Amino acid sequence: MSTTPLEINTPLDGATTSSRASGNPLSSTQITDYDHRQTVGKITVDNPKMTCRGVNVYYGAKQALKNVSLDIGANEVIAFIGPSGCGKSTFLRCLNRMNDTIPGCRVAGEIRLDQEDIYDRSLDVVQLRARVGMVFQKPNPFPKSIYENVAYGPRIHGMVQNKAELDALVIASLERAGLLKEVEKRLEEPGTGLSGGQQQRLCIARAIAVNPEVILMDEPCSALDPIATAKIEELIDELRENYTIVIVTHSMQQAARVSQRTAYFHLGDLIEIGETDQIFTNPRHKLTEDYITGRFG
Amino acid sequence: MNKPIAPAAPARDIKAIVNAGLAHRHAAERRFRLYGLVAISLGLAFVVLMFASIISKGYPAFWQTYIELPVAFDAAVIDPEGKRDPKVLENADYAALVRASLRSLFPQVEGRRDLRALYALASSSAPLQLRAAVLDNPTLIGSTQPVWVLASATVDTFVKGNIDRSLDETLRPIKDQDIAWVDKLRADDRLERRFNSILFNHGDSREPEQAGIRGALMGSFYTLLVTFLLSFPIGVATAVYLEEFAPKNRWTDLIEVNINNLAAVPSIVFGLLGLAVFINFFGLPRSAPLVGGLVLSLMTLPVIIIAGRAALTSVPPSIREAALGMGASKLQMVGHHVLPLAMPGMLTGSIIGMARALGESAPLLMIGMVAFIVDIPKGMFDPATVLPVQIYLWADLPERAFVERTSAAIMVLLAFMILMNGLAIILRKRFERRW
Structure with missing residues (x-):
């Protein structure tokens, strides 16, 4: 499935694609060639928070991500969707350099956060991760008290002067994560004793306690029941006011509910990107259409 | 996709085939459990054997035989000048006191060889014990006190029943004469077994009764x-x-x-x-x-x-x-x-x-x-x-x-x-x- 000579050349702004009527009259798909691997859709936004250009990721000899370019706008929720192994999580982990921890993983290309190259030698990864927080697939609170979980980030970064400030920050973070009411009385109890959904919101509280600019969420609801999922989605919607959120999800409904833009990945390629409404109602690439209509994935 | 999936195995009586092999499978499982049980019991048996052997051999060592001697703290032997000088007290011949005391218990014993055997009833630590007592309390000098001293290792071993008295005299480390003395001491209530604190308080020694860990x-x-x-x-x-x-x-x-x-x-x-x-x-x-x-x-x-x-x-x-x-x-x-x-x-x-x-x-x-x-x-x-x-x-x-x-x-x-x-x-x- 290597890059075959392209029949259709899509300009990066995605304004026009040569129309190639498909056999299916119900579909508006313009690109029916499954081997077409150039990104369809507009990758740029007006006020980008992060810009990624030509990102390639290799695990040893295997290439996991092929020449991905996209912008992440400020205060938007962007969803990455795609079948398993498509590289969406890999790309997400490039954004705060969590891939650095994987032996044999190599990232090439350019990723900028506010015009600053995050793979630049002079940039400290600790500083980057304080600015780009992350919430993981499986809720992973530290085996410490609820209070200590939220207080950890501000403490290691030295963001507070005294205990009173820290207390206020912990309370505020729990409040913003919508968890305060449930745990107010038991801040000293271990965070691992909470339910799965509460644990995940605790992880979100922990992430926002350091006031990051971007929050990365790697399938944050895949281990949760529908009620807990609904709460997290509601929270994501509220957090959008202050943060830029990148969410990887397997649930297309979730992507449709929470995100403004959606990017569809397939086998390491960014196939299509666009407004969420357009992706789900009017996909331009046959692969995208197949995926969102449940033909594979 | 609605075609029924054909069975992979040819249609035979699956139940009968499974049942035929069942007895064999269960037997294999029972055999395996039995092997496990045998292995564990063997292991446990050896552990029990080891502990039984060590404990049965070792527990008498926590008890030690003592002899009560009526010791006359003779001023002429200990402090002939009567100055109570600690140096003099330290270097006095306490062994003589032990010997005199043993002689007083068995006045009938005579002859160098027999006397030496008699003196060997008490441990060589007895004089040291007397010296410590005198240095601690010099007013003892001149009085006669009953003192419990360590018995020698041979006496201790005999008292613990580890030497068979029916054996021929030449084959055992303790002679008939010694046995008679020990029996006499026992009859007079002058033998006692006490907790062996020496084992825990002393360093090594060539004399078993004084050796500790x-x-x-x-x-x-x-x-x-x-x-x-x-x-x-x-x-x-x-x-x-x-x-x-x-x-x-x-x-x-x-x-x-x-x-x-x-x-x-x-x-x-x-x-x-x-x-x-x-x-x-x-x-x-x-x-x-x-x-x-x-x-x-x-x-x-x-x-x-x-x-x-x-x-x-x-x-x-x-x-x-x-x-x-x-x-x-x-x-x-x-x-x-x-x-x-x-x-x-x-x-x-x-x-x-x-x-x-x-x-x-x-x-x-x-x-x-x-x-x-x-x-x-x-x-x-x-x-x-x-x-x-x-x-x-x-x-x-x-x-x-x-x-x-x-x-x-x-x-x-x-x-x-x-x-x-x-x-x-x-x-x-x-x-x-x-x-």
Whole structure:
């Protein structure tokens, strides 16, 4: 499935694609060639928070991500969707350099956060991760008290002067994560004793306690029941006011509910990107259409 | 997609086929369980046998025979000038008092040879005991006091029933004459068995009744202290570095293979290494717990490193990711989260390594901790021996009374082993976390 000579050349702004009527009259798909691997859709936004250009990721000899370019706008929720192994999580982990921890993983290309190259030698990864927080697939609170979980980030970064400030920050973070009411009385109890959904919101509280600019969420609801999922989605919607959120999800409904833009990945390629409404109602690439209509994935 | 899926196996009576093989399968399972039971019972039987043998041999050593002597603290013998000068009191002939006292109990005994046999009833420590009493309380001089002194090891062995009196006189270490004296003393209520505190308070001795394990215990304590202080921090630091910080390349692979091999090196080789390096090259003192501890550290380190790495790998990666994702540096991730979670496992491994070091004797023979040392060591530079070596030394001695002491020392060693392993289990149960 290597890059075959392209029949259709899509300009990066995605304004026009040569129309190639498909056999299916119900579909508006313009690109029916499954081997077409150039990104369809507009990758740029007006006020980008992060810009990624030509990102390639290799695990040893295997290439996991092929020449991905996209912008992440400020205060938007962007969803990455795609079948398993498509590289969406890999790309997400490039954004705060969590891939650095994987032996044999190599990232090439350019990723900028506010015009600053995050793979630049002079940039400290600790500083980057304080600015780009992350919430993981499986809720992973530290085996410490609820209070200590939220207080950890501000403490290691030295963001507070005294205990009173820290207390206020912990309370505020729990409040913003919508968890305060449930745990107010038991801040000293271990965070691992909470339910799965509460644990995940605790992880979100922990992430926002350091006031990051971007929050990365790697399938944050895949281990949760529908009620807990609904709460997290509601929270994501509220957090959008202050943060830029990148969410990887397997649930297309979730992507449709929470995100403004959606990017569809397939086998390491960014196939299509666009407004969420357009992706789900009017996909331009046959692969995208197949995926969102449940033909594979 | 609506086509019915054809069965993979040809249509036969599946039930009958399964049933036919069922008896065979169940029989195989029963056989396996039986093998397991037999293996466990055999193992347990040997453990019980070992404990029964050691305890039955060793428990008499915790009791010791004493003789009551009416001692006349004769002023003419102790302090002829009457000045109560401590120096004079210290150098007086207390053995004469013991001899006189024994003579007074058996006035009919005459002749050099018989008298010498009579004097041998009391332990050679009796005069020392009298001297201590006089120095402690000089007003004793001039009075006659009943004093309980240690019986000799032969008498003790006889009283404990370890010498068959029906044997021919030439075949037993105690003569008919001695037996008559002992019977007389027993009839007069002058024999008593007391708890053997000497075993725990004294160092080694050539006289079994005066020999104790205190010296060896202290030697073991100092040796293990050095071992722990060296091997635990170094082992933990090595494990953390190798597991969390070191790049995975050919060199670290080589180091890992070598550490695993070191854990399997016979311990006597470490003893030879210690002799060549610590004593011959660095000139450290021989027989010292310091050198013993260094050698045992070399032996324990691989065990601690391997246990430590296993404990570190068992910390789930999600905790590491959480910490790194928060912007913790690698050292903060390890120090705040991974190490505290791995610590119970590391401690367990270390304690088990220490228990192994406690039971080790071969490498210590090489560095001279096998000497006959009477003094109780007061530090890690004093000559010392350790419990297992003490057992080895005593097991070599011909006196019947050392047999029970050997077993008693083994019991003490086993008690410490069980204690340490128990502590390891408690630590693990107490602090173990599950995810």
